[in-house]
Amino acid sequence: MATPETTTAYETTGARASGEPMIRFEEVLKKFGDLTVLENLDFDVAPGERVTLIGPSGSGKTTILRLLMTLETLTGGHIWVDGEPLWHMPKGDKLVPANEKYLRQVRKKIGMVFQQFNLFPNMTVLENVTEAPIRVLGKSRDEANEKGKELLERVGLEAKYEAHPSQLSGGQQQRVAIARALAMEPRVLLLDEVTAALDPELVAGVLNLLREIAETTDITMLIVTHEMHFARDVSHKVMMFDHGQVVEHGPPDKIFTDPDHDRTKAFLHAVIEER
Amino acid sequence: MTVFQTWDMDFALEHLPELLDAFVQFTLVATVLGSILAAVLGLLFAIIRRVRVPVLAPVVTVIVEFVRSTPIPIQLFFVFYGFPTIPGIGFNISAMTAGVLVLGVHYACYYAEVYRAGIESVPKGQWEACTALSIAPRYQWQRVVLPQAIRNVLPSLGNYVISMFKETPFLYVIGVTEMVTVAVTQIGGDAFRYTEVVTLAGLIFLAASYPAAVAMRKLEMRLGHA
Numbered sequence: 178m179a180t181p182e183t184t185t186a187y188e189t190t191g192a193r194a195s196g197e198p199m200i201r202f203e204e205v206l207k208k209f210g211d212l213t214v215l216e217n218l219d220f221d222v223a224p225g226e227r228v229t230l231i232g233p234s235g236s237g238k239t240t241i242l243r244l245l246m247t248l249e250t251l252t253g254g255h256i257w258v259d260g261e262p263l264w265h266m267p268k269g270d271k272l273v274p275a276n277e278k279y280l281r282q283v284r285k286k287i288g289m290v291f292q293q294f295n296l297f298p299n300m301t302v303l304e305n306v307t308e309a310p311i312r313v314l315g316k317s318r319d320e321a322n323e324k325g326k327e328l329l330e331r332v333g334l335e336a337k338y339e340a341h342p343s344q345l346s347g348g349q350q351q352r353v354a355i356a357r358a359l360a361m362e363p364r365v366l367l368l369d370e371v372t373a374a375l376d377p378e379l380v381a382g383v384l385n386l387l388r389e390i391a392e393t394t395d396i397t398m399l400i401v402t403h404e405m406h407f408a409r410d411v412s413h414k415v416m417m418f419d420h421g422q423v424v425e426h427g428p429p430d431k432i433f434t435d436p437d438h439d440r441t442k443a444f445l446h447a448v449i450e451e452r
Numbered sequence: 453m454t455v456f457q458t459w460d461m462d463f464a465l466e467h468l469p470e471l472l473d474a475f476v477q478f479t480l481v482a483t484v485l486g487s488i489l490a491a492v493l494g495l496l497f498a499i500i501r502r503v504r505v506p507v508l509a510p511v512v513t514v515i516v517e518f519v520r521s522t523p524i525p526i527q528l529f530f531v532f533y534g535f536p537t538i539p540g541i542g543f544n545i546s547a548m549t550a551g552v553l554v555l556g557v558h559y560a561c562y563y564a565e566v567y568r569a570g571i572e573s574v575p576k577g578q579w580e581a582c583t584a585l586s587i588a589p590r591y592q593w594q595r596v597v598l599p600q601a602i603r604n605v606l607p608s609l610g611n612y613v614i615s616m617f618k619e620t621p622f623l624y625v626i627g628v629t630e631m632v633t634v635a636v637t638q639i640g641g642d643a644f645r646y647t648e649v650v651t652l653a654g655l656i657f658l659a660a661s662y663p664a665a666v667a668m669r670k671l672e673m674r675l676g677h678a
Contacts, residue, residue, distance in 0.1 A: 248580050281586050289584040295577035299599040308595060309585035361585060 197260040199224040199365060199397045200245065206253030207240055207421075214240050215421040218254070224364075227391055227398040229408040229429070232418030233444060238401045242367040245399065246289045247280050259286055259364060285313065288363030292370040294350040296342040296357070302329065303338040306357045314361070321360075328356040332386055348379030352386060359390070368400045380404070387411065403448060409433055417441045464648035467639045471631055471652055478630035482551050483617040489556025490616070491609065494563025499593065501564070502571055516561040524622045527554045532626040551623040559616050566608045570601035607672035614661050614668070631656065 198221035207215040215237045222228050230238040243249040244256060247263070255272075256263040265272035266279040275283070296305050306328060307321035316324070329335055332352035334345075342350050351371055358366060368387065372380045384407045391398065391411040402408055408415060409429040416426040417438070424440050425432070436442050497516065500508045519527070532550040536542045545553075574597050582592040602609075621632035629638070635649035 246580075246584050248583060281588070284583070285586045287584075291577060291580065291584075293577050295575075295581035297578065297581070297596050299596070299603070308591075309587055312588065312591045312595070313586045357585070 196224075198222060198257070199226070199259055200399070201257040202241075202254070203257070204254035205244070205251065205256060207237070207244060207249065208252045213421065215244075218421065218423070220416065220423060220426075222397060222399065224259075225395040225397055226414065227400065227412045228414045228416060229400040229402060229412040230416050230418055231402075231405075231408065231432075231444070231448075232424070236418040237421040238418050239369055242289065242369050242399060242401060245287055245365070246367055247284050258283055285361070286364040287367065288358035288361050288365070289367040289369065290351070290354050290358050290371045292373050294342070294347070294354045294374070296350055296353055298342050300341075301338065302334060302340050302342065302345070302353050305342065305353055306360050309357070310360050325356070325360060328360055329353070332356045333382075346379060347375045348382050351375065351379075351383050355383075355386065355390070363396065365397045365399065368398060368402065370401055370403070372402070372404060405433065405445070405448060417444065419444075460645065460648060463643070463645055464652055467649055468652060470639060471635060471649060471656065474629055474634040475631040475656055478548065478623070478628055479617070479620045482548065482555060482620050482623060482628070482630065483613065485552045486555035486559065486616055487613045489552065490559035490563050490612070493556060493560035495567055495598075497560060497564035498567035498571060502568065512564075515557075516564060519558055519561045524554065524558055524619060525625045527558060528622060528626045547623070547626045547628045550626055551620075551628050555616055555619070555623075559612055562612055563609065566605045566612065567601065569608075570605035571597060573604045574600045603675065606675065607668045610664070610668040610671065614664050617661060617664075618657060 200222040202218050202220050205215055205218040206213070218237075218241075230241060232238055240249060244251055245258070245263070251264040255265065261283050262272055262275070263280075263283050264275055266275045297308065300308060303322065303325050306325040307316075307318070310316045310321040310324065311318060326335070326338065329338060332355055334349060334352055334356070337345065337349065337353075342353065345353065355371075371387070372383050375383065384404060388407070388411055390396070398411070400408065400412065412429050414426060415429045415432040417424040417432060417436070417440070419440050425436060425438050432441065433445065436445065497512045500512050503509075528550065531554050532545070532547060535550075536544045578596055578600065579592065582596055587596070620630050623630050624633045624636075627633075631653050632650075635653040636646065639649045640646040
């Protein structure tokens with residue numbers, strides 16, 4: 178496993194010596210009506226880096242993923258993906274709000290796996306995985322099927338190509354959802370509490386699959402999870418959030434064993450007590 | 453002539469083929485064509501309103517409110533007798549064409565509401581998954597949202613087909629020779645015997661719509677359990 182260089186949050190002006198970050202948040206502001214969820218948020222994620230966001234619910238972790246996936250609109254600031262502005266497009270030498278076409282172009286680099294799987298119930302497992310490669314990437318059906326079967330085999334579902342999602346267990350559905358996201362060959366993969374809706378005995382299988390993907394690919398990952406062992410295993414960096422702010426961040430060993438802030442200690446204590 | 457006539461079976465059987473002929477040629481054809489028009493136009497209306505297409509969306513709203521607030525016979529009169537007299541745009545259309553148009557547009561307005569409910573029944577996560585996969589709006593609708601939406605409301609759509617079917621006798625007011633017109637004005641009027649043919653017409657409607665209604669209820673249960 179390649180160890181990416183440590184990134185520095187907060188120091189976001191100017192390109193880092195190591196090159197462009199894969200993701201950059203710059204003075205990001207997100208409000209839902211009068212409620213401010215994220216304010217003045219700055220951080221970078223390097224290419225290939227895997228970052229876990231932890232913190233109490235309502236601290237803005239999921240909102241960060243949803244902003245990146247353009248499922249929520251940005252209230253203020255800038256988000257950059259692979260050097261391109263996500264919510265703005267260059268026009269002359271200015272940045273103007275992105276239109277739908279531009280958004281679609283940039284978001285192709287990003288894939289997401291949801292807590293509720295969100296598989297297409299009207300399609301077979303294989304169709305779920307091949308639909309976007311065919312319609313969006315313009316692959317031929319044969320090519321997409323071949324790649325789709327390969328991916329489904331990788332997630333352990335080679336016997337289920339023709340099944341419909343409703344015939345699968347939650348764990349199997351989530352594996353299909355992971356294969357579906359990977360089929361788009363994203364540079365960035367967002368994992369939004371992907372095991373939170375699963376029966377306890379199915380969690381380990383999905384997490385092991387994700388560990389395997391983390392070890393064998395260089396996809397940049399942003400992970401929101403309450404599975405602290407998993408977070409520790411796969412991430413290069415952990416960011417602790419509270420009230421839309423980064424409380425602290427650092428390598429998982431440091432954050433999980435010797436955090437600096439009381440807020441982090443209290444949170445970890447509560448999460449570990451729960452189990 | 454007595455008010456109460458006894459049932460004349462020979463008279464009934466003699467005219468049954470005429471009734472069935474009119475039933476197939478006009479009643480069924482008007483229902484099928486009207487339903488197809490309603491299904492397509494209603495879907496268009498629903499999508500225009502959902503996507504809030506500028507200009508078109510408010511126009512659709514006006515059409516829907518207007519059509520739903522006026523009775524079918526008035527609409528038939530207007531389209532068949534009124535429309536051809538409009539200077540510049542009016543032209544003559546056959547009674548059957550006018551009938552199919554009116555039934556189709558009338559029910560499209562109800563279908564639009566059914567589709568709307570169906571579209572809203574598709575979970576938000578389905579749209580979000582499409583966004584996450586960068587699937588273009590056209591395919592989101594075509595491949596993900598509509599197949600699920602339509603499946604959910606298939607029984608309601610079917611019930612409106614049955615309802616339209618039972619309203620085809622209104623075509624009488626513009627002179628379409630559908631089954632009830634044939635029974636009342638042609639056969640009944642000629643022989644001054646109405647009981648047999650009108651009863652038969654009623655039974656033919658019943659024979660067609662009751663099994664259809666039962667089938668829709670079964671479909672509803674099956675989809676509900678799926």
